[in-house]
Amino acid sequence: MDGEKKSAGILAMDIYFPSTCVQQEELEVYYGVSRGKYTIGLGQDCMAFCTELEDVVSMSLTVVKSLLEKYQIDPRQIGRLEVGTETIIDKSKSIKTWLMQIFEVYAEGPARPTGGAAAIAMLIGPNAPISFESKFRGTHMSHAYDFYKPNLASEYPVVDGKLSQICYLMALDSCYKHFCNKNENFEGKQFSIFDADYFVFHSPYNKLVQKSFARLYFNDFLRNSSCIEEAAREKLEPFLNLSGDESYQSRELEKASQQVAKHLYDAKVQPSTLIPKQVGNMYTASLYASFASLLHNKHSTLGGQRVVMFSYGSGLSSTMFSFKIQDGQHPFSLSNIVNVMNISQKLELRHVFPTEKFAETMKLMERRYGAKDFVTSKDTSLLYPGTFYLTQVDSLYRRYYAKKGADDTTVIHANRSFVNGH
Amino acid sequence: MDGEKKSAGILAMDIYFPSTCVQQEELEVYYGVSRGKYTIGLGQDCMAFCTELEDVVSMSLTVVKSLLEKYQIDPRQIGRLEVGTETIIDKSKSIKTWLMQIFEVYAEGPARPTGGAAAIAMLIGPNAPISFESKFRGTHMSHAYDFYKPNLASEYPVVDGKLSQICYLMALDSCYKHFCNKNENFEGKQFSIFDADYFVFHSPYNKLVQKSFARLYFNDFLRNSSCIEEAAREKLEPFLNLSGDESYQSRELEKASQQVAKHLYDAKVQPSTLIPKQVGNMYTASLYASFASLLHNKHSTLGGQRVVMFSYGSGLSSTMFSFKIQDGQHPFSLSNIVNVMNISQKLELRHVFPTEKFAETMKLMERRYGAKDFVTSKDTSLLYPGTFYLTQVDSLYRRYYAKKGADDTTVIHANRSFVNGH
Structure with a gap:
């Protein structure tokens, strides 16, 4: 993406948040706090969370893959990849390195319990509809x-x-x-x-x-x-x-x-x-x-x-x-960006958990935090199609991911290596 | 640092490594491995390590402060600060935020036991003697x-x-x-x-x-x-x-x-x-x-x-x-950069620990890793003058640092806030 640099900014974006959520007003009851403490005091309506099937890596994989596909961006066109996150899974290994698996497609084609969870991917370049x-x-x-x-x-x-x-x-x-x-x-x-x-x-x-x-x-x-x-x-x-x-x-x-x-x-x-x-x-x-x-x-x-x-x-x-x-021009028009993000449908398709089930999930997540040598549930029915999810953490803490979807179920292996040359 | 961008690169640099080290050939004896395993097999002569007085934050403070002082760089001239490290102390709080204390001075003027420890600071800008x-x-x-x-x-x-x-x-x-x-x-x-x-x-x-x-x-x-x-x-x-x-x-x-x-x-x-x-x-x-x-x-x-x-x-x-x-021109000439880094003297002034004392220090560091509510030794005699060091980690895990030196002993407080506007 060389050439003229006028109006650099956001050309395209996509957003992902887990399909699992809990209502704040139910949390008020469950935790026995005064009515309105979360909904008015904090001004929050609902909270997304990751089950054992998702984490910061899987969400990053999901949203980056989706961005590239939906805007038909050739990975070889990307000159630089930046990943910003606060939530780490490994103190040394960069999340970028997991994402390399997506940039391998030349040939073949829960974060934290209190708070929320989402991932955004953006394509930055010249002549952008959203310019800095x-x-x-x-x-x-x-x-x-x-x-x-x-x-x-x-x-x-x-x-x-x-x-x-x-x-x-x-x-x-x-x-x-x-x-x-x-x-x-x-x-x-x-x-x-x-x-x-x-x-x-x-x-x-x-x-x-x-x-x-x-x-x-x-x-x-x-x-x-x-x-x-x-x-x-x-x-x-x-x-x-x-x-x-x-x-x-x-x-x-x-x-x-x-x-x-x-x-x-x-x-x-x-x-x-x-x-x-x-x-x-x-x-x-x-x-x-x-x-x-x-x-x-x-x-x-x-x-x-x-x-x-x-x-x-x-x-x-x-x-x-x-x-x-x-x-901007299609595919980088605002209306196309809005279509791709498809926020209304994503919100509608969410599964609202009763608070007891939410609390159970969080307990499992606490035990799993930093753990090794386990496999996750085979039931991926709650995930949106196309979502990457965690399948296993082996005895050496290596994490394995797969992608939900009829056509393109992809298992992501550890130590799969490829060239990304620029 | 606006203006022409020709020959962007390294204008100035400084390096810091701890004044405490251990000989690799003594480690071979201490760990009972075959002679030459570390010195020839790995090709290593000596290994620096941090005592309880130093960590990735103190080393960053030391080398950035030194760079600014020795090249007489006004902090307000710095347009962007980048910190790269693999070793974290907090999963959320950026090391940059600790360094803000250095950029506050407008008015006044083994990390890991196996391996080694050092920090580098570099000033990047146009018309550089070392250009990309x-x-x-x-x-x-x-x-x-x-x-x-x-x-x-x-x-x-x-x-x-x-x-x-x-x-x-x-x-x-x-x-x-x-x-x-x-x-x-x-x-x-x-x-x-x-x-x-x-x-x-x-x-x-x-x-x-x-x-x-x-x-x-x-x-x-x-x-x-x-x-x-x-x-x-x-x-x-x-x-x-x-x-x-x-x-x-x-x-x-x-x-x-x-x-x-x-x-x-x-x-x-x-x-x-x-x-x-x-x-x-x-x-x-x-x-x-x-x-x-x-x-x-x-x-x-x-x-x-x-x-x-x-x-x-x-x-x-x-x-x-x-x-x-x-x-380049002074102070950004190669000979001045070499003078500032002063590598020979830094190597000569190091304190070579006997392996038993090194092993003791590492044991203390293991206990201290991720710990809270402790103060470190008051004996800073082994540190080079001008070195920042850890004095205390309080009950809320907040870390406090001070700077060794006759004129400018500075205690770094938690939650000291200031404006760094650009």
Whole structure:
């Protein structure tokens, strides 16, 4: 993919999330918490999870294979492969190396229990319908212990929930400040949230996205943006002199800013919240699953519009950047991307587990975590066709995968080697 | 660092390895193996290791801080930070986030027991004395279980030694083939090992580097290179019809090819083997530690020369590429880079541990692996000045570091946050 590099960005994408999920309101009952704690407090509707048949490798195999097939991309056209994940299976062996099996087709053709699970594949190239406005990037990184996984033998993280939220909002403030400065330097006028059509956030739970957009609104107020209406200005006035720390902790500010920003949230943010609310926390895939939701909901009207993206990883590393949308030619048109992702049908075809069965599955997964010498269930009836799944972990911890499907049941062997030359 | 991008490459580098090491010939006695097994069989002289005071984070802090100081680089000039490591401390939190503490200084100014330990920092930019010849890159990736770390609770890998070596040599063959093809397409004449002045290899142990260079020689022979002398041709003739698999297993071929390539190995490879033989397997840092050795030994005569690099990671992913050397201006001259790295003195100042004391240290490290709630020894006398070291891991697994040095003893706190805007 040499040649001209104008309008580099996303040419094509596909998304995968497990076909197995559990309802958040049933989890509230099962765990005996107050009604609304997960559905309103976190703003989440449903949560996807992996059974013993799936993991980060199988989901990556599934979505990459699907992307290549559905857009009829010749693997030899791919110049560079990047894999981003937070969930590791091997401390040394790269997930890229498992994916090499897909790039072998020249000739022949559960992640974590609490949270959610999904994988996104994207093709990046020139003349893209979804192009990076790279001059407007704002970045913030710092050293924090907000969410981390130091116990290597456990699949669960150490989380400081309150710190985690403050870190996220501080990073957001900082990125937005840099992003605004860059915009103002280039455009010669003040930037505000009115200068973008949509805002898409990394979404550990929906409530944080609501708070985040309100926080951007509060930032515009503090920056004396002329776009903030008088009525809103009056409601936010009492919080003008809060210190930074105080402002992150103030429930009153949170409430007031969400209230005045609500109509803008509905227009500029809500269309991107579908998958995160239905699937849960997807970690590395979260931001792009939100973006996929926006495409799904608004693709016919996105031409010429600007989408601001906020990427966040605990620890912490964050960036705010923007896309300019200009519809492309088939197969890289927005409508084709939406057809390929087929989000409605994927959501409809899911199997909602009763909570007891979900809890049982999670117990099995805990025992299986880091284990060796076992085979998984032969029953793959719950998987979508075309899904890769784990069949066995042998006595040397080597993992074996197969692909569900009538025509192309493929067993992936360990140590199968091939050439991928560029 | 915007502007012209001609001759992008390495502007500056520094290397760090622990000041603590053990002699390989003493290890032969201690472990009761045959004399020469490690020193000749593996080709290794000495092995560096981390005591309880050091880990992958402290080594990264040490070498990045040193690079910035010694070349007087303003952290705000750095547009992008990349960290490559195989050894993780947290499954989620990026080592980059710990390094943010170094980029905060605007105002003020055995890792694994078997193997080795080191860290390299490099500044990449335009108009570099060590520039990438990017059009000649040859890449090979595949899925293999040659060396991996699936047991998340253990610091030790699973290694299939024989498979690991075959994977390495197959990857080398494949990369060399692609690299030669690229060269031949651009230059219009056959490429051979005589067309490069030096070859630098990823070096898990020196013996594999000897075998690898001999393998390139054998490749040139198979490709009918006119540069192979008649006498050598006769010695290799008996192996002409071996299958690929047979050729990887043949001890006779290994011996014959090493013998005929020996004089070229001494000239083109040996100068890059100093640090790997003295420090051991440095994993991600291995290739650049070898390159640092070449700079150290040959910097005054490298101008105008071409260096071929072979990068390898188990699992597996490998690339062959080349550098063109054109000496730069201070502080980015080869002689200054060599002065900064100061390899001779670093090697001389090391503390050679008797094997019993080494074994004791390793036992402590095994108990400490993945542990929490402990403080480390207050005795930092063995560390070089300026070295970062681990002081404590608290009950929430948070790691605390300090820096040795009279003027600038700095305690690194958890959760210290700051802005790094670009």
